[in-house]
Amino acid sequence: MGGSHGGFLAAHLVGQFPDFYFTAVMRNPVIDLTTKIGTSDNPDHSFFEAGISFDFTTAPSPEALCKLQAKSPIVHAHKITSPVLLLLGAKDLRVPPSQGLSLHRLLRARGVESEVRWYPEDCHPLKSVA
Numbered sequence: 001m002g003g004s005h006g007g008f009l010a011a012h013l014v015g016q017f018p019d020f021y022f023t024a025v026m027r028n029p030v031i032d033l034t035t036k037i038g039t040s041d042n043p044d045h046s047f048f049e050a051g052i053s054f055d056f057t058t059a060p061s062p063e064a065l066c067k068l069q070a071k072s073p074i075v076h077a078h079k080i081t082s083p084v085l086l087l088l089g090a091k092d093l094r095v096p097p098s099q100g101l102s103l104h105r106l107l108r109a110r111g112v113e114s115e116v117r118w119y120p121e122d123c124h125p126l127k128s129v130a
Contacts, residue, residue: 003027003087004095004124008049008073011103014084015076024080027087028124031077031099033068041093077106083113087129089122 002010007029014024030036033046037060040046047054050071052064060068069075086104088097100116107114122128 001025001027002029003126005030005045007031007095007100011073012076014082015073015078015080018079018081021082023083023085025085025087026100026103027126028089028092028095028097029073029086029100029103030095031072031103032074033072034065035102036095036099037068039096039098074102074106077103078110080107080112084115086114086116087126088116088118089124089126090118090120091123094124 002008002025004027007026008031010024010026011029011031014021030045033049037043037046044054046068047064050064050068052060052067084103084107086100088100090097104114104116119126119128
């Protein structure tokens with residue numbers, strides 16, 4: 001189980017070591033650093049994860065975008081074979097729910113068991129989850 005950055009790590013692990021993990025649970029996971037930079041309230045996180053300097057005043061170069069993509073769990077998603085449970089807060093501005101939904105759609109398209117638990121009133125911490 002991993003949430004936010006922990007979900008980023010969980011997605012990387014289950015994608016890079018598919019024979020080791022039996023299942024994965026991810027809470028508001030970061031899945032694609034390239035799409036997160038334009039939809040999140042902390043785009044600097046994506047650049048930090050990729051080891052790139054961040055500047056609010058400039059657009060990322062094509063080289064930076066390639067590096068962001070290469071560091072994203074989405075590049076390993078095609079190797080995931082274990083069932084995945086995604087816990088997503090509809091009002092999350094830190095890691096928009098589109099991150100988890102993109103993984104869910106990709107897994108379902110490949111026939112991998114994936115379930116989304118949607119929390120319509122929650123943001124990043126998922127405070128209503130008991």
